[in-house]
Amino acid sequence: MFSDADADFVRVIEDVIDALIHNNVIKLTDLPPAAQKKLLLRKGIRNKLGGALDLLGNDDLIL
Template identity: 55%
Template sequence: MAHDHERFKQDLSELDAGFIRVLEDLIDALIANGSLRLTDLPPQALEKLAERKRTRQRLQGALNLISDDDAIL
């Protein structure tokens, strides 16, 4: 029973992570089409969005094994 509870918590955490990415993409799309302005969001939300973007960019840079300038044979 306790094992099931922990598994459900893990499943929910994984779903939350995916849903957060969907929300980020939605916010970006709304900003891009002019339906939402960054100034419409509270400062705490702006900081959290900015931190996630910075973290994702650092991760993407760390995973970029071949830079765009490298020649591919």
């Protein structure tokens, strides 16, 4: 139960980071190298699987 919730929460955090980058609030390079590597790895895996959830959608959201 917690592991499913944790996985979902991690995905939400990834989408928030993507939104912040997309809206020029932060740059990927502002994050520590280890975080950059993990984000890019997860994004690459999702793209290969074709199962990107896109929980925030493509809209320009103001957070």
